[in-house]
Amino acid sequence: xxxxxxxxxxxxxxxxxxxxxxxxxxxxxxxxxxxxxxxxxxxxxxxxxxxxxxxxxxxxxxxxxxxxxxxxxxxxxxxxxxxxxxxxxxxxxxxxxxxxxxxxxxxxxxxxxxxxxxxxxxxxxxxxxxxxxxxxxxxxxxxxxxxxxxxxxxxxxxxxxxxxxxxxxxxxxxxxxxxxxxxxxxxxxxxxxxxxxxxxxxx
Amino acid sequence: xxxxxxxxxxxxxxxxxxxxxxxxxxxxxxxxxxxxxxxxxxxxxxxxxxxxxxxxxxxxxxxxxxxxxxxxxxxxxxxxxxxxxxxxxxxxxxxxxxxxxxxxxxxxxxxxxxxxxxxxxxxxxxxxxxxxxxxxxxxxxxxxxxxxxxxxxxxxxxxxxxxxxxxxxxxxxxxxxxxxxxxxxxxxxxxxxxxxxxxxxxxxxxxxxxxxxxxxxxxxxxxxxxxxxxxxxxxxxxxxxxxxxxxxxxxxxxxxxxxxxxxxxxxxxxxxxxxxxxxxxxxxxxxxxxxxxxxxxxxxxxxxxxxxxxxxxxxxxxxxxxxxxxxxxxxxxxxxxxxxxxxxxxxxxxxxxxxxxxxxxxxxxxxxxxxxxxxxxxxxxxxxxxxxxxxxxxxxxxxxxxxxxxxxxxxxxxxxxxxxxxxxxxxxxxxxxxxxxxxxxxxxxxxxxxxxxxxxxxxxxxxxxxxxxxxxxxxxxxxxxxxxxxxxxxxxxxxxxxxxxxxxxxxxxxxxxxxxxxxxxxxxxxxxxxxxxxxxxxxxxxxxxxxxxxxxxxxxxxxxxxxxxxxxxxxxxxxxxxxxxxxxxxxxxxxxxxxxxxxxxxxxxxxxxxxxxxxxxxxxxxxxxxxxxxxxxxxxxxxxxxxxxxxxxxxxxxxxxxxxxxxxxxxxxxxxxxxxxxxxxxxxxxxxxxxxxxxxxxxxxxxxxxxxxxxxxxxxxxxxxxxxxxxxxxxxxxxxxxxxxxxxxxxxxxxxxxxxxxxxxxxxxxxxxxxxxxxxxxxxxxxxxxxxxxxxxx
Numbered sequence: 003x004x005x006x007x008x009x010x011x012x013x014x015x016x017x018x019x020x021x022x023x024x025x026x027x028x029x030x031x032x033x034x035x036x037x038x039x040x041x042x043x044x045x046x047x048x049x050x051x052x053x054x055x056x057x058x059x060x061x062x063x064x065x066x067x068x069x070x071x072x073x074x075x076x077x078x079x080x081x082x083x084x085x086x087x088x089x090x091x092x093x094x095x096x097x098x099x100x101x102x103x104x105x106x107x108x109x110x111x112x113x114x115x116x117x118x119x120x121x122x123x124x125x126x127x128x129x130x131x132x133x134x135x136x137x138x139x140x141x142x143x144x145x146x147x148x149x150x151x152x153x154x155x156x157x158x159x160x161x162x163x164x165x166x167x168x169x170x171x172x173x174x175x176x177x178x179x180x181x182x183x184x185x186x187x188x189x190x191x192x193x194x195x196x197x198x199x200x201x202x203x204x205x
Numbered sequence: 206x207x208x209x210x211x212x213x214x215x216x217x218x219x220x221x222x223x224x225x226x227x228x229x230x231x232x233x234x235x236x237x238x239x240x241x242x243x244x245x246x247x248x249x250x251x252x253x254x255x256x257x258x259x260x261x262x263x264x265x266x267x268x269x270x271x272x273x274x275x276x277x278x279x280x281x282x283x284x285x286x287x288x289x290x291x292x293x294x295x296x297x298x299x300x301x302x303x304x305x306x307x308x309x310x311x312x313x314x315x316x317x318x319x320x321x322x323x324x325x326x327x328x329x330x331x332x333x334x335x336x337x338x339x340x341x342x343x344x345x346x347x348x349x350x351x352x353x354x355x356x357x358x359x360x361x362x363x364x365x366x367x368x369x370x371x372x373x374x375x376x377x378x379x380x381x382x383x384x385x386x387x388x389x390x391x392x393x394x395x396x397x398x399x400x401x402x403x404x405x406x407x408x409x410x411x412x413x414x415x416x417x418x419x420x421x422x423x424x425x426x427x428x429x430x431x432x433x434x435x436x437x438x439x440x441x442x443x444x445x446x447x448x449x450x451x452x453x454x455x456x457x458x459x460x461x462x463x464x465x466x467x468x469x470x471x472x473x474x475x476x477x478x479x480x481x482x483x484x485x486x487x488x489x490x491x492x493x494x495x496x497x498x499x500x501x502x503x504x505x506x507x508x509x510x511x512x513x514x515x516x517x518x519x520x521x522x523x524x525x526x527x528x529x530x531x532x533x534x535x536x537x538x539x540x541x542x543x544x545x546x547x548x549x550x551x552x553x554x555x556x557x558x559x560x561x562x563x564x565x566x567x568x569x570x571x572x573x574x575x576x577x578x579x580x581x582x583x584x585x586x587x588x589x590x591x592x593x594x595x596x597x598x599x600x601x602x603x604x605x606x607x608x609x610x611x612x613x614x615x616x617x618x619x620x621x622x623x624x625x626x627x628x629x630x631x632x633x634x635x636x637x638x639x640x641x642x643x644x645x646x647x648x649x650x651x652x653x654x655x656x657x658x659x660x661x662x663x664x665x666x667x668x669x670x671x672x673x674x675x676x677x678x679x680x681x682x683x684x685x686x687x688x689x690x691x692x693x694x695x696x697x698x699x700x701x702x703x704x705x706x707x708x709x710x711x712x713x714x715x716x717x718x719x720x721x722x723x724x725x726x727x728x729x730x731x732x733x734x735x736x737x738x739x740x741x742x743x744x745x746x747x748x749x750x751x752x753x754x755x756x757x758x759x760x761x762x763x764x765x766x767x768x769x770x771x772x773x774x775x776x777x778x779x780x781x782x783x784x785x786x787x788x789x790x791x792x793x794x795x796x797x798x799x800x801x802x803x804x805x806x807x808x809x810x811x812x813x814x815x816x817x818x819x820x821x822x823x824x825x826x827x828x829x830x831x832x833x834x835x836x837x838x839x840x841x842x843x844x845x846x847x848x849x850x851x852x853x854x855x856x857x858x859x860x861x862x863x864x865x866x867x868x869x870x871x872x873x874x875x876x877x878x879x880x881x882x883x884x885x886x887x888x889x890x891x892x893x894x895x896x897x898x899x900x901x902x903x904x905x906x907x908x909x910x911x912x913x914x915x916x917x918x919x920x921x922x923x924x925x926x927x928x929x930x931x932x933x934x935x936x937x938x939x940x941x942x943x944x945x946x947x948x949x950x951x952x953x954x955x956x957x958x959x960x961x962x963x964x965x966x967x968x969x970x971x972x973x974x975x976x977x978x979x980x981x982x983x984x985x986x987x988x989x990x991x992x993x994x995x996x997x998x999x
Contacts, residue, residue: 127718149710
């Protein structure tokens, strides 16, 4: 499943160490294990991150749904979405890499798994982003997400009559609005390249 | 007339050939130019004996005897000439004027500025002016190092530092440091060492140049110059990565240059360097760079802290920014630390906090003043480079100069290629060979190198004039040849250009989301990487630093909201500037509005008789005309205080009021069957505007929203935004709410009649009400206005 030959054995070993540390030597990883990571508790979008690990859509399968526990293979599969592209990648392949990463992001937002990000789901995204600031009310999040949604609609659909209803952001539209954010270069974790000694496995 | 005046003026001074100004070209621009030149030449000649020794940057070096001013035993002089005491400021102003007129002139000539970069043209002008002055028989002024370092350089660096794109800078910091430190060291030693070899081989005149002098020369000439880089790169608009790499390198190599310069200069008189000295040199480097940054950061924090309290004296806000930064530079120079790094650190540290505290106008002021000063400085530097070339004592030596030039180029290319090879192992986005070429080609030398050589004393360095000649040649070569050809080369190689995209709210949301996501993934992997530390820094910033340095409510404002506000503000101003309505520059030609997005509410039971459409139209029209009619100018513009800006100072109250009014608005909508779109942000407003101006007018009728009225006729039209606080005084507000409440609970009877009465009453109430406005001198009521929803969140 790991298509790239560049992932070295040592990196896999290190990840396995980390996996066993997280699961406390059990075979499968469950949500509680991830929730126990102290640093993650401060992250405003931790729930969505944790969910992403258990989302079947990210495992390359066509079915939808959630897993309750995952093995090491699935763990690495999810992490492989954060692999930087090879330096001399052809444009075509770069587009695929970008599409994959955007698909991962899309799945994170689309919590009801219907293939569309509705206004409510988007609102929840913005609320979670702002959740670490106590003084900001729900109205504000609503306004921001409304404006953002409107922008998406305006850019992608263009003309709509007053009675039409815009269902939500589809994946193609999602790709369109984020085409200027260079996902393929930004959504990467350095550790795939760096010396794995810097990873605090088991600490 | 002017020509004749100058003629007489010049003829007062005997011994000066009169310039025949009447024979000047007839074009008006040239006339002015000649006039300024003539004045310059004329003023540089007379001897002001008393002033000569005192002013260090006196533009007059020629000893001319003078003195036609004083007369004895004459009747009371009605009109006399006293040039002495304004001489210095007069000359400085003339030079600045010349520089600015030159800049103006270049852009008037149609295709010149697209072929030749400005810096080249300015140097040519400098050469011409210098030549003219020399022709007249005077010694042209030289670019004194003190003036350069104390007055001309800081504005440029501050401008660069204040607007430094922090995100890209920190992302590429490793690469930049590698190029700046290792690259400059490599260049210095390569050039210095090889030159020494050449000197030894060449024999006769050059053999006296010792190793240390060569190394000193190498270190001076190897530094990439920020002024030249900025001047050239600004015009070619390459992508941000390359820009920040070359530019960052030119800024950070200052520390290296300072250390090397002092090291070699100190020891060249002694004649040798020990290992201990080298070690101390390295320690010195760390002290110089880190010390400079620390000094800058301290002043930056002070400035941020000061700006927290400036809410009552908005007019002097920009002054704090400038003065603190300049002090940072000077303080660093006192200790021989790197002034450039101090300035950059100061600007970068203070910016986020200061911008949260100061008013929008101060922000604009700072921006424009910095741009103006740096532009003038830049121009003056290049002109003076040209003049100094004509003036400076030269000693041409083919071998030395040619060798210098070749070695510089070779060293640069080798350095860049070698370093990139190493750096690419650590980068995610590798640098391609195209990038490397641009980085190598963009290594321009400039006035800093010149000034440093100029500072050398001839006693210690007998070959100083030769150095000067060589440096000027290299500078000319890089600026002219590389500067002129870089633009066609960029086009030829199809290097990625800067994208002129506006950040949208979606991109901002997702960028932040991505940041958190990557931090989370790093935490799951247990990898304390880049994002982890960035997140920690942000948290620290939010928890402690922001509270200290940002005034009031803004300290708790999340970045997303700050961004949203900024964007809305920009859109509002854009809307205003475009005259509103018909021609919106970036209008989205879409008819999508909020209705399309909000899920449709289930049809409610209307226990109320429906208003006929005509009736509703009528109501709306009444409300609208009454809103438009009332505008009162309250206070006139006061030099000391700008009228208090409600949405800057009464932030919280406004938010609360707006919230309340939004709720009222919603309730009101329930009565009207023709759906009135809820008040939206200008994003939506623009969309509507483009499609249906009439609907726009209708919408603004909802009186519960504070709208921004723009007085288009006022002299400061784009900036003058009047905030109409619709519900300023309690009167109508409580009434409205009462009526609304009343209407809601009763639910039955003729809400139409009630409504009509109410609106009539309210209109009467509104007229005498004071509307809170930020006023500037008003020439009178305007024919058209732009109503706009307040650009901030409910």
